Amino acid sequence: MSTEAILVIIIASLVSLFIGFAISKFFRKEVGSALSQVDIERVKLEAQQMMQRAQLEAEKIRQDAKDETERLISVAKEEVERYRRLAIEEAQSILTRAREEASKIKEDIEKRKRETEEYIAEKRMEIQKTEQNLIQREHQIERRLEVLERREEELYKREKDIREMEKQVEKLQKEMEEKLQNLAQKEREIESIRQKEILELQRIASMSMEEARFEVLRRAEEEAKIESMKVIKRIEEEAKEKAEFEAKRIITTAIQRISPEIAINYTTSTVELPSNEFKGRIIGREGRNIRTFELLTGVDLIIDDTPDVVTISSFDPLRREIAKEALQILIEDGRIHPARIEEVVNQVKKEIDEKIRKMGEETCMELGLYDINQGLYYYIGKLYFRTSYSQNVLLHSKEVAYIAGLMAEELGLDAKMARRAGLLHDIGKSISHELGGSHTDIGIDLCKKYGEPDPVLNAIKAHHNEEPVRYPEVALVCAADALSAARPGARRESLETYLRRLEKLESIVKSFKGVANAYAVQAGREVRIIVSPEEVSDEEAYMLSKEIARKIEEEMEYPGQIKVVVIRETRHVEYAK
Template sequence: MEFISILLVIVAVAIGVYLGKNVLGRKSEPAPIYVPQPDLGEAKEKAENILKEAKEKAEKLISDAKEEAKKIIEEAEERAEKLLKEAKEEIERLKEEIERRKKELKEREESIQAKERHLDRRWESIERREEELLHRERELKELERSLDNFREELREREEELRREREEIEELKKRELEELQRIAQLTIEEARQEILKKVEEEARKDAIKLMKAIEEDAKRKAEFEAKKVIATAVQRLSPQIAINYTTTTVELPSNEFKGRIIGREGRNIRTFEILTGVDLIIDDTPDIVTISSFDPLRREIAKEALQRLIADGRIHPARIEEVVDEVKREFDEKIRKLGEETVYELELHDINPGLYYYIGKLYYRTSYSQNVLLHSKEVAYIAGLMAEELGLDAKLARRAGLLHDIGKAISHELGGSHTDIGVELARKYGEPDAVINAIRAHHDEEPVRYPEVALVCAADALSAARPGARRETLEAYIRRLEKLEEIVKSFKGVANAYAVQAGREVRVIVNPEEISDEEAYLLSKEIARKIEEELDFPGQIKVVVIRETRHVEYAK
């Protein structure tokens, strides 16, 4: 509309100029009637005014148009910059998406490679298993031959016993006649005397025979058991993890100690109350010590303190915020650790509700031994032994992993970790063999499954391995004193010595009171009483020593 107005003004000015020129240039002609002449000066002035106004209006319109055009250009430039910025952001986002996709593809590729390696290992394991089965078949054949030889020996011994009985009967007759002739005893009295002597001799012979048979059977059984255990243990390379009660955190400089303590100690008090640990700040340069018997609290406190040091802002509100954040992250970390453990042992059908409790075992200790690493070790050993014996290896691994699951929360709820473990196992639908393993590994109920027996053996192996566990000096001394006290309570024991850190006890007996056969029976009775009255890891070897010395001096 403004442009049309400018055109109309310009046309009007042009018409005025044209008319003015025609009027001024036109010659006067006589006319019969007088017509008054227009005032040319006034017309010219009006025309100039109109022209001037038109020019001003045109200039103003042009100026307005330029400003409008400038604004449009500026807006266009801003919009172009905005579009360019958005385009760059979109390009960056696409780059990040491409990188993420590349990373995912790389992870998938690594996962596929890992699975391929796992399949290769499984194939090698199957091949080794086939070789072991062939070897075991040969050994079974040899064992059958040995059993045949053993049966033959038993028949020979039975024949010897029969001959000895005949000889005894003959001796009985002779002694009867001799006693009647010399002592003039009655037949009944002679019979009782002879039976008493024969009973004593037969008892000694029976003890000797029992000892020989038992030692032979024990030697063969021990050989087979050692072979199975050695085969299982040598295929496992376990970690030995000893947990301590303190953790150290390095500081960038010593000035951070004052910032951690805070004004009037408010920062350190807030930190200790929220995390449940003790912060030890001493003269050691650039070191702060975190002390707590709870490994989970120590780890949370360590992570929170490292984040506060890295952030630099250390005050009560920030401490509370960081500690809460670390606690939330640790819950997810614990669940993830349990899930990784389950998949590592190939127990994919375990209820996901147990992942958190399995992961929490990593932050529990037993005699300073990490409970999760102990449970994994028990699972591996039990599974390997089950494979050697042709049993259910997966069930053995499952029972081995969950046999101490109650320790994850027993310190929070109180009570026996076996009772709590049974409740958890039943809650999440674990099979009866797992529940039996939880109770049986502490002898709270008899073993009902062969896989559970392997779990109990693997538990003892893991606990008894040198360096796996520690105990306090007081508890160690009490255990040795109790062991020696039990042994000395038996009649005929002169002295007893606990050696090998309490894993062996040597018993010295009076040779006048204890015979060789009675020493053999005494070792069994001592071992049985130790099992009933003393708690101990692994096994204790009982060695009974009977020695007679005769000393004389030549003068």
Template sequence: LERIAGLTQEEAKNMLIRKIEDEAKLQAIQTIRRIEEETKERSKALAREIISNAIQRSAAEHVVETTVSVVDLPSDDMKGRIIGREGRNIRALEMATGVDIIVDDTPEAVILSSFDPLRRELARMAIEKLVADGRIHPARIEDIVEQVKVELEEKIKQEGENTLVELGIQNMHPELVKYLGKLKYRTSYGQNVLQHSKEVALLAALMAKELGADVNVALRAGLLHDIGKAVDKDYEGTHTELSVELAKKYGESEAVVQAIASHHRDIDFPSVEAVLVQAADTLSAARPGARRELLETYIQRLEKLEQIATSFEGVAKAFALQAGREIRIIVDAQKVSDDRAALIARDIAQKIKEELDYPGQIKVVVIREMRAVEYAR
């Protein structure tokens, strides 16, 4: 046999071993590939099942936020009293709250228009109080608006506490609870931020439970991932940076802080819970009807308009009205003279022209009100 094959017994043996090894390797590679494909399919199916279960169990409703609110009145006669003699009451209300008050043919109702939900709520509560009280004049309007501001702070705090009870979260710093309540009056692409945060928390927690991850971390990080959006526009930084800063400042765990930091993939995912928060955030935002791009662009334009006005020294407050066609600026009478007020109006108009793209024209109104108060005792 050795002579016919031209091989020694040892060579034939080695050749056979190599052939068997090659066949075994090929079979092993094919088996590994098959297992990988099956595992991928099973993991995709499992992921789909976990996500669909979480979505079904969360069953959140979506109401896209608009920029108007309606206040019901007991009768149409009340409209005349809200307007006041020569429009003095409606002007005082608009000045105190920073909203457009529209009195039209809508029966037994007035419409409040502002891109800021917090201002609309302030105006709504103030008008309801004034109507119930019956005394409507500029001085009373100012008193009522100040009262409502205090009540609104309490309402915001209560909203945050209700959210924690609803989700079963304990031991959260009171300041974070207050910021949570403020999220009810913030929108992102037309989606209410508090509603979105609750949905993200619930989705992340349900998926964490399915996967055996830390449910508490997923729940807290999901709820707080957008908490930076409650911070006033004056603060520097992205909403993610502000969210991380607040979570650290008010005693949230490192796992929660890291999960918040990575929810927009600004850093690598440090944990399973972080991945789940990011997935839940995407799911909540991507639901059909959850968000509207055009509304967000419109709100950003009005915010920019107000920021330009408040960047000038001596400006106390600025309100964008008439869907951004008018900017009403209140200056500090102690710091700004009448002549200076006229210059500020011109400078703001010039800066708006340079920095903003807008259709038509924007009316810049600067108001300087001088008050002298003395008490007779």
């Protein structure tokens, strides 16, 4: 409502009050009498006067209100000006604080920039060191290649020497035949001398014929035993040398014709990341992504300070492979959340199963085994994800198949059957950790299910000496298995197991009578036995070596073979004074 309207209302109210007052006064004085015209005029005049006075009062009040309004407007303007100054001062204060904060942030950014530059410089130094290490390793590899070339030349020279030895062996064989003929001639001469001695004994000792015969036979028997042991030893050594030479030739030829890869599966794999920001995405909010991934794959993800690398840890190579491929797909896709992780892991598991089956099929085709039941392809391929003493079982089985097949070809045996038995001799290891029990029993059941022939079943049992060898091809598989396991670098053995094996070897040797001391050398591949010369003769030392070797075979399990060397030494010392 405006000021003028207020004034009008006030004036009207005052006029009404004055009129009411006048009328009431008049009625109090003139109550009871009639009103005259004069009185009415007088009342009108008084009313007009009162109206004028009211207008004057209203004009005064309006002027006062106007003055008050102007005063209030002036005061309001002063207040607005004061608030404007206060706002400007506050704004300047805020601007000053903002500039100070900006300066601090800038200093912090400069500090972090310097730290980042220092970190980058350190990483560059590490990369340079890594490059230097790689260059050194390249030099080492080149030196190793030179060593291998030299060894190849040495093998070529040895092959020439072996050929010359073959000629010498043939020559020795002819000489041995001549010696046998001479031996027969000497036996006839000995018989003639024996008859003469009988006559001489009868003449000198006056013995009866029976007594003389008994004495001569006793002496002849003792001499014949010694001579026969010498002849047996010589013939056996010559036959052993010839057999050993032939076996070495066949084995050397078989091994030289293959060049298997040495693959040792460790317990970790690494996955490279495009950048370090992926580590946070892999971990996820409150770690839910990494927990889901580890739960679905059964591995441990190690995310440390190593730049752009995530480590996958697990003793199961199959789980490690599934986790590695799944993580690579998730990184390429970029969508990393629990639902996507579950989808990718399930997809990779199906792809791995198909990959395993295809790997088994390719292995059979590579070995020329086209008639193996297709149901075995999956189990053969699964051997790739199994290790034995850090040796990949599939590569070991392929190596055994190749070596056994090549040796069978050299000997004119069934090479295909030897390769088949060599490939499947450890097939039980593909599922032994799932079913439990001996891998030989599981392998037998599996091969029977898919209709494998008897030589394969015999190889599965015989290569662990659980049953005798019934086929020559199986004997070759057992030899090839020992060669593959004993090859340097193929397997690793724990220190505790190694020490136990050496202690048991020495204790077996020392249990024999006449053994003064025993030493296991060449990592347990050879045992050297010192015998007491007073208790053991040369011929007995020969027999002792055979008995010790037989007992070692019966009581110990070991890769490859153990050489038994019996040393008998007699020393006679005298001083010249």
